[in-house]
Amino acid sequence: xxxxxxxxxxxxxxxxxxxxxHLVRSNELDIYHLPxxxxxxxxxxxxxxxxxxxxxxxxxxxxxxxxxxxxxSRLLLPRDDDDDDxxxxxxxxxxxxxxxxxxxxxxxxxRLLLDRDVFRRQPTAPEGEIxxxxxxxxxxxxxFEALRRVLARAAARRPHSVSREEFSVRDVVRxxxxxxxxxxxxxxxxxxxxxxxxxxxxxxxxxxxEMVKNGVIAAEQQGRFGAIWLRLLDEDVDETVADLTEMYGxxxxxxxxxxxxxxxxxxxDARAADEDPGWQE
Amino acid sequence: MxxxxxxxxxxxxxxxxxxxxxxxxxIEALLFAAGDPLPAKKIVEFIEGSTIEEVRAxxxxxxxxYLTRGIRLIEVAxxxxxxxxxxxxxxxxxxxxERPQRLTRAATETIAIIAYKQPVTRQEIxxxxxxxxxxxxxxxxxxxxxxxxxxxxxxxRPLVYATTQEFLELFGLRxxxxxxxxxxxxxxxxxxxxxxxxxxxxxxxxxxxxxDDAAQSESSHAGAVxxxxxxxxxxxxxx
Numbered sequence: 001x002x003x004x005x006x007x008x009x010x011x012x013x014x015x016x017x018x019x020x021x022h023l024v025r026s027n028e029l030d031i032y033h034l035p036x037x038x039x040x041x042x043x044x045x046x047x048x049x050x051x052x053x054x055x056x057x058x059x060x061x062x063x064x065x066x067x068x069x070x071x072x073s074r075l076l077l078p079r080d081d082d083d084d085d086x087x088x089x090x091x092x093x094x095x096x097x098x099x100x101x102x103x104x105x106x107x108x109x110x111r112l113l114l115d116r117d118v119f120r121r122q123p124t125a126p127e128g129e130i131x132x133x134x135x136x137x138x139x140x141x142x143x144f145e146a147l148r149r150v151l152a153r154a155a156a157r158r159p160h161s162v163s164r165e166e167f168s169v170r171d172v173v174r175x176x177x178x179x180x181x182x183x184x185x186x187x188x189x190x191x192x193x194x195x196x197x198x199x200x201x202x203x204x205x206x207x208x209x210e211m212v213k214n215g216v217i218a219a220e221q222q223g224r225f226g227a228i229w230l231r232l233l234d235e236d237v238d239e240t241v242a243d244l245t246e247m248y249g250x251x252x253x254x255x256x257x258x259x260x261x262x263x264x265x266x267x268x269d270a271r272a273a274d275e276d277p278g279w280q281e
Numbered sequence: 282m283x284x285x286x287x288x289x290x291x292x293x294x295x296x297x298x299x300x301x302x303x304x305x306x307x308i309e310a311l312l313f314a315a316g317d318p319l320p321a322k323k324i325v326e327f328i329e330g331s332t333i334e335e336v337r338a339x340x341x342x343x344x345x346x347y348l349t350r351g352i353r354l355i356e357v358a359x360x361x362x363x364x365x366x367x368x369x370x371x372x373x374x375x376x377x378x379e380r381p382q383r384l385t386r387a388a389t390e391t392i393a394i395i396a397y398k399q400p401v402t403r404q405e406i407x408x409x410x411x412x413x414x415x416x417x418x419x420x421x422x423x424x425x426x427x428x429x430x431x432x433x434x435x436x437x438r439p440l441v442y443a444t445t446q447e448f449l450e451l452f453g454l455r456x457x458x459x460x461x462x463x464x465x466x467x468x469x470x471x472x473x474x475x476x477x478x479x480x481x482x483x484x485x486x487x488x489x490x491x492x493d494d495a496a497q498s499e500s501s502h503a504g505a506v507x508x509x510x511x512x513x514x515x516x517x518x519x520x
Contacts, residue, residue, distance in 0.1 A: 014386055014387055014390065014410070014412060015410060015411045015412030016411050016412070017410065017411035017412075018411075058412065058413075060411060060412050060413070064411070094408075094409075094411070097409055098409055098410065098411065099464075100463055100464045101390060101393050101394050101397070101409055101410075101463075102390060103464045104393040104396075104397060104460075104461065104463050104464065105386070105389040105390045105392075105393040107461045108389060108392070108393055108396075108452055108461070109384065109389050111452050111453055111454075112367050112453050113381075113384075113451060113452065113453070114364070114450055114451050114452075114453065115381045115382075115451075116370075116381040117367045117370050118353075118364040118365050118366070118367050118370070118453070119364060119365045119370075119373050119374075119376075120316060120362060120363065120364050120365075121313070121316040121363065122316060136317070136446075141428050141429055141430070141490075142428075145422070145423070145425075
């Protein structure tokens with residue numbers, strides 16, 4: 001994750017490579033025959049200017065300044081032969097590579113962008129015609145993004161409290177299936193009551209993932225940011241559900257979160273969890 | 282339009298239940314109602330007795346017809362979609378209260394790197410850009426332009442990212458193969474260059490997400506992760 005200390009933006013440049021590229025271009029230099037001494041002086045001059053302007057400079061800029069100065073100093077030393085300087089070659093390669101992706105990005109930006117240059121219809125599916133509507137089948141990664149939002153909302157709403165409430169995936173799955181049988185379909189958000197404890201949210205989500213994975217429930221989304229709808233793929237699901245729920249017992253919220261990978265297990269690496277699936281016999 | 286006639290004849294041989302003058306407006310109606318890119322294959326499924334050849338020929342013909350209208354029929358993200366013609370952009374935009382979400386330079390750079398190097402780790406992206414990319418990456422995932430497709434089988438098992446259907450839609454690309462060719466490194470450089478767009482394959486295999494990961498036991502398509510790397514490209518190239 002981004003370390004906040006690094007996010008202070010020097011708006012004009014995207015980083016040291018961007019600044020270097022700017023210097024190369026404004027001086028009409030050949031990127032493949034980079035005059036290290038000249039570029040170092042200019043780069044350092046820029047950094048000094050930023051400091052004078054009281055701009056907080058990200059560490060990457062200073063690191064680059066240091067390695068440029070090192071390269072420049074090496075060039076001043078007598079050398080046995082004209083061995084290519086490894087560091088300089090690396091820098092040139094990095095700069096050239098960065099430039100390629102910059103150009104690729106420019107080409108992408110110049111395309112006819114959806115919702116900027118061209119527009120599409122936003123489909124509104126007629127109620128009850130859900131099967132015919134253009135739904136996109138979601139995978140588990142998509143669902144995860146949805147869960148993240150639910151959890152973020154929950155976290156914003158409630159002060160943190162430590163509890164050891166026990167929630168059973170088994171019970172949650174059973175109630176999910178019976179709700180789906182009764183309603184036909186449910187919106188993803190409806191699964192999670194406004195004030196549901198975190199542990200229950202996790203248990204519900206894990207249950208849903210299992211059901212989706214086993215093809216009992218389909219999760220579908222309308223359009224790009226539309227509602228996520230859940231429906232039973234098969235009316236006769238009792239047996240599958242029984243099999244599935246056998247795997248889970250009642251577990252604490254903390255254990256479930258760990259199982260779901262939502263918190264890193266403390267003082268443990270992922271490998272250990274790998275070898276001991278524990279709850280999944 | 283001999284192509285059209287050939288296709289129609291082929292259609293006739295296969296089934297021949299749909300005369301051109303009925304198929305054309307029918308497909309147009311489907312495209313209008315769908316909104317999302319509609320794969321030709323899907324259209325064949327919807328229209329009983331139609332063949333992929335005649336559907337494709339009709340789509341091409343419709344696209345040509347639309348060239349003189351305010352709407353265009355374009356091929357995008359593995360399907361066909363009606364979109365407004367770009368020259369009316371200024372006026373169409375007035376329909377919407379919200380300004381279009383701008384892609385920052387950092388975001389465009391990052392999504393370009395992902396597009397060409399996928400599947401790619403955050404570390405690999407940062408090596409190219411030379412700056413921390415965590416925040417940008419997170420916002421790209423949130424906007425669904427990029428997504429996590431697995432973990433790389435190297436120490437630390439970092440997450441690997443790939444582009445999405447939405448990425449193709451945003452940039453109006455049919456598939457990943459339609460990405461503009463990445464500019465070549467200078468010729469002096471070829472000996473050093475180890476990178477060449479798609480040909481570059483990192484040797485470490487990509488692992489599916491596991492149960493202990495983000496609870497994303499990668500379901501039925503777990504085994505297909507290798508294939509998913511370019512699923513956007515292969516999925517519905519033209520059908």
